[in-house]
Amino acid sequence: MNTPRYPSLYEINARVLLRHLPREAGRRVTLDDIPDTRLAGLAGCGFSWVYLMGVWMTGEAGRRVSRSNEEWLQGYRSLLPDLREEDVCGSGFAVAGYSLHPGLGEPETLARFRDRLHRHGLLLMLDFVPNHTAPDHPWVQDHPDYYVRGTEEELARRPQDFVRMDLPGGSAVLAHGRDPYFSGWPDTLQLDYGNPDLQEAMTAELQRIAGWCDGVRCDMAMLVLPEVFRQTWGREMEPFWPGAIAGVRKEHPGFVFMAEVYWDLEWTLQQQGFDYTYDKRLYDRLRSGEGRPVREHFRADPEYQRRSVRFLENHDEDRAAAVFPPDRHRAAAVLAFLCPGLRFFHRGQFAGRRKFVPVHLCREPEEPTDQAIEEFYRGLLACLRLPAFRDGEWRLLDCNPAWEGNPSHDGYIAFAWEGGEERLLVAVNYAPDRGQCYVPLPWADLAGKTVSLRDLMGPAEYDRDGGSLLSPGLYLDIPGWGCHVFTVIAGGG
Known part of the structure; x- marks a missing residue:
């Protein structure tokens, strides 16, 4: 079995x-x-x-x-x-x-x-x-x-x-x-x-x-x-x-x-x-x-x-x-x-x-x-x-400051999962207060493409330029203890 x-x-x-x-x-x-x-x-x-x-x-x-x-x-x-x-x-x-x-x-x-x-x-x-x-x-x-x-x-x-x-x-x-x-x-x-x-x-x-x-x-x-x-x-x-x-x-x-x-x-x-x-x-x-x-x-x-x-x-x-x-x-x-x-x-x-x-x-x-x-x-x-x-591959992602002097990124934890054609992003603000951060995604082939992010645990849906998701990264502004579980789907250029 x-x-x-x-x-x-x-x-x-x-x-x-x-x-x-x-x-x-x-x-x-x-x-x-x-x-x-x-x-x-x-x-x-x-x-x-x-x-x-x-x-x-x-x-x-x-x-x-x-x-x-x-x-x-x-x-x-x-x-x-x-x-x-x-x-x-x-x-x-x-x-x-x-x-x-x-x-x-x-x-x-x-x-x-x-x-x-x-x-x-x-x-x-x-x-x-x-x-x-x-x-x-x-x-x-x-x-x-x-x-x-x-x-x-x-x-x-x-x-x-x-x-x-x-x-x-x-x-x-x-x-x-x-x-x-x-x-x-x-x-x-x-x-x-x-x-x-x-x-x-x-x-x-x-x-x-x-x-x-x-x-x-x-x-x-x-x-x-x-x-x-x-x-x-x-x-x-x-x-x-x-x-x-x-x-x-x-x-x-x-x-x-x-x-x-x-x-x-x-x-x-x-x-x-x-x-x-x-x-x-x-x-x-x-x-x-x-x-x-x-x-x-x-x-x-x-x-x-x-x-x-x-x-x-x-x-x-x-x-x-x-x-x-x-x-x-x-x-x-x-x-x-x-x-x-x-x-x-x-x-x-x-x-x-x-x-x-x-x-x-x-x-x-x-x-x-x-x-x-x-x-x-x-x-x-x-x-x-x-x-x-x-059965996929997992990696821990960086969570960078949204702007200088904003320490709220320190409460964030983010993961990427990949298996076959499937890509997933997990992001959690594990802190009591609202916080902001940038999460650079690890998939270089997103550059030049429109990327759809759909939250499997909530109503959030975003379309983003793939290049911006690589640097500076996905911008997140989440309430305290909030989370997203995104599917990441790259479309055409």
Whole structure:
């Protein structure tokens, strides 16, 4: 199955979605009940990937933590005032086993869902959680040496990071999964990557998962880098990702690895074999609302950018409609999704949902659709179906002062795309105030021709002399947070 150079991905919380599907009395709703019309609709929007989040087995131990942590419960109740116990299903990232959760169907249901996606030209991405497991994962009893152990002193001094467990050889102190900057996640236990047997077992798990899907999103993938593992646990380990990725691809050529990664370790993981890495830095810069850092971000190596995952929200981040005011939301989306990379969208984003749903819940609150945001994303997805945005050549353009002493050009970011006969220009004034600039276009053959510019996201239409578009460039005078997505068509002389 061919995918574009710059694909789009749609994330679905499997457990939440199934709660929304019609159900007959006494009949369980499974992945088989997701209508083919819904899958066809995603394919028609131009998506290449469906990321089905939270499909794996969870256990009672994780649910018990999720249902008893008072701080978490306060958040759940503020989101769902009518919260019921069954709404708290436990985190999908406290995995008790890499088999389909029985609430989503029988084991073969997952293979059928993947096959249905394939018939619509869609690929399936699932979770892989390398850093930790649920406390009731079978390995805890069968292979306790797979886990990081603590001491009685550590348990007494840092009870948030350690827990006493009953094991076959007697009770022992085990570590909760965590990163080096925060307390442990109390519904998890930390895997010990200093143990070669654990690394071999996790590679085998990856190979099993690869038989059910086309790619994996690796949760907090940087936590099992040797330097991070050493910083967190004071232990040495051999590199995990290069061997594990190579082992999977030996059996499943073309299998795709996407890393959730922070702390400027994106390039490190790309070098270790990941196809795509989260671009949290772009998200943070868009959220800060300053144009220059965003523009400078796009000066990175082109191959690095091609393998970057661009997003405005996902299951870990606040909803975009709650973070970005409407005009800035539109400007940020044009920049995030019309630049090169993998375009990552989240269920509910197109409707302008504003309420963040923790991964411990399997029900979301009802929210009205924001018609203006929905209409905007309809236009944006139409742009993303254009061949130039999917497979074309991209370049960052200069944005020059409109006149001496006018600094407002500094808020502008502009891109050019070219594919086949198609030429496109994206220009955004990523600043709160109206600004002006000149954008020299990169196509020398425009000289001596009349050039038509038509905005795909708005009503603007211009005819310009091609020579003037080369120098001094296209003159832009755009309100704060305004944007254009122009088709550029050269006519006769």
